[in-house]
Amino acid sequence: MEKLLEILEEIDDSIDYENETALIDDHLLNSFAIISLISEIEEEFDVEISASEMTVENFNSAEAIWNLIQSKLED
Amino acid sequence: MAYHENLYLLVFLPLVLIFYQLVPARVRPYILLAFSCLFFLANSKWILIPIALTVLIWQCGVLMERVRKETEEKLPSLDKAGKKELKEKTEKTAKRILVFGILAILAVLFVSQYLHFTLENIAGLLSLGGIRLKIPSWSFFPIGISFYSLEAIGYLVDVYWKKIQADHNPFRLGLFILFFPQVMEGPIASYKDTAMQLWQGESLYIDRISSGLFRILLGLFKKMMVADRLARVVTCVYDNYNHMYGIMVILGAVAYTIQLYMEFSGSIDVVIGSAEMLGIRLPENFRQPFMAQNAADFWRRWHISLGTWFRTYLFYAVSMSKSVKNVNKKLRKKYGKYASMVGTSAMALLPVWLATGLWHGPSWTYIFYGFYYFAILLAETALMPYIDKLEERLHISAKTPWYAALNMMRTWVVIFTGELFFRAKSMHQGLTLFSHLFTGSFFPKRGVWDILTDQRAILLEKADYLAILFGIVVILIIDICREKELGLKEKILQGPVLIRWSVFYLLIAAILIFGAYGAGFQAVELIYAGF
Incomplete structure (x- = not known):
């Protein structure tokens, strides 16, 4: 989780990722930020995220993103 | 039968509400489907096209699900390598079904929207080499095809991505594609957004009806008070594009942008309001666009x-x-x-x-x-x-007020310039108008106000401009309240009866008294209904 928070901080350090639960709903992360985030995640965690997983639910909070990564690692 | 016309507002919509409420809940979706077909037929004879699209996505969805289910059943009897191979094979088959479905939808869209344009451009290219081709003209335009084609593709992709399960009920899919308030101008919904809601057949409630009515009145106010009047300024500028002053081009672009916003968001208000009366929540299509940074x-x-x-x-x-x-x-x-x-x-x-x-x-x-x-x-x-x-x-x-205001105005320039070309009938017209900003006289000798109130050209009087200004101020206040999330609509609707009905009557009175009617005004067609 720490690694993920580091990646997120690097994209935008003005957001309180530990408590924010509407990253997408409140337009805090735009689609360009999401693309950067995904390429960082894929490199860091050696997972592959597909277009079908690009849902609001998967990216609205750091926890949701972390859960997505975990589910990918378990596959 | 467009959404702002009396036939829709005073006959069609009330009839839908009456029939919908009178029949048992399980029959209600079919009533909506029947009225949706009727609405489509009142606007276009090509109803077979959305019906064919419905059958196509219904079968493609069911087929995708069937091949996946068959694979699931076979999996337990296979070893690891066999499982992987079969899964990959199945996903390939599902992808083929998806691609077939999408291509079929795009083919219909291409024939109805782009075939003539493509042939014309090919003929234009060939004529450079001395070959002359005559392209016959034809009329094949199933109304709203650009909107429901996207909905149909979205449904297929969602099934392929396993975001939703395939719908085995073709009537429910048909209603999702053809639902009358949405079919002509959107909003483009996903299956998840609307299909199940539409099929529930919930009873009508007075709160929802009054909330929907409020939204419809607001939409009509936008169109009749502002958009239809501004349409005249816009038409004058674009019809006389060869002889326009720079300032008039700017006014034309600004007027068109406001006209488009008032008209399109106004129509969407009528659409969302109509659905709201039936207890259906459609996705929003506008969120104070002129406050963008x-x-x-x-x-x-x-x-x-x-x-x-x-x-x-x-x-x-x-x-x-x-x-x-x-x-x-x-x-x-x-x-x-x-x-x-x-x-x-x-x-x-x-x-x-x-x-x-x-x-x-x-x-x-x-x-x-x-x-x-x-x-x-x-x-x-x-x-x-x-x-x-x-x-x-x-x-x-971005929160520094003067900087936010500057960013907002910078964005306006981007928007107005884009809409200047969007409204143009040809690139030549757009570029000619744009060039007037830098060449020729910027200001007319006789004054801008003289041109704007010229009874031979624009046919608007001082009172019309006051009505436009009043309409814009009202919508601006509403938009600011929405941006600040003040819940103005809820306060009015949940407030004292006197205030609620006063607002309703004021809106109705404003539309009836100050709306753009009369001999000088012709009905202005909805811009997005042409897409």
Whole structure:
């Protein structure tokens, strides 16, 4: 989780990722930020995220993103 | 029968509500479907097209599900390698079904919207080599095809992505595609958004009816008070594009942008209000677009459902594809993060904006409009890190009031320029108007007000401009309240009866007394109904 928070901080350090639960709903992360985030995640965690997983639910909070990564690692 | 016409508002919609309420809940969806077909037929004879699309996506969805189910049943008897092989084979088959479905939908869309345009351009090219081809004209335009084609494709992709289960009920899918308030101008909904709601057949409630009525009245107010009047200024500028002063071009572009907003968002108000009366929540299509801080922000607020569709099904599909990811990785290794971000954005934005331009119709001005926003959005993305640094150095942020106001006005210039070309009938017309900003006289000798109130040209009087101004101020106040999330509508609807009904009567009175009617005014057709 720490690694993920580091990646997120690097994209935008003005957001309180530990408590924010509407990253997408409140337009805090735009689609360009999401693309950067995904390429960082894929490199860091050696997972592959597909277009079908690009849902609001998967990216609205750091926890949701972390859960997505975990589910990918378990596959 | 458009949404702002008496036939829809005073006959069709009340009849739907009455029949809907009178029949048992399980029959209600069928009543909606029957009235939806009737509405479609009142506007276009090509009802077989949406019906065929429904049958197509119904069968493609069911087929995708069936092959996956058969695989699931076979899996337990296979070893690990066999399981992997069968799964891959199944997904390939599912993909083939998906591609077939999408191509079939796009083929119909192409024939109805783009075939004539393509042939005309081919004939134009051939004529350069001395070959003359005569392209016959034909009329094949199933109304709203650009809207429900996207909904149909979205449904198939969602089934393929396993976001939803395939619907085995063709009537429910038919209602999702043909639902009368949405069929002509959107909002483009996903299956998840509306299909199940539409099928529930909930009873009508007075609260929902009055809330829907409020929304409809607001939409009519926008169109009749402001849009239909501004249409005259716009028509005058574009009809006389060869002899326009610079200031009139600016006024024309601003007037058209406001007209388009008032008319399109007004129609969507009627659409959402009509659905709300039936207890159905449609996705919002506008969110105070003129308060956007940049072009990207504008497209998150303007025609939201179109932007959402392209972002979900094209932008992410392209940017997450293997080839783009590979290029991204290479760029990253060789030139760093910044280059890979700009490179990926360019690769994903280009098809999105080419498609967005073309989606509006077969015209070079729309293609130009798409490329215009592609260039602007790419520039915004590329400049973002530099702007962030500059803001840091100057100790300003997006929340600094004067800076936010400046960004908002800068975005207006981008919007007005885009709409100047969007409204043009040809690139020649658009470019000629644009060139008037820099060549010839900028101000007319006789004064701008004289031209605006010229009874031979624009046919608007001082009172009309006052009505426009009043309408804009009212909508501006409502939009500011929405932006600040003050819940104005809820306060009115849940407040004392006296206030609620006063607002209703004021809106009705404003539409009846000050709406653009009479001998001088002809009904102005809905712009987006043509797409």
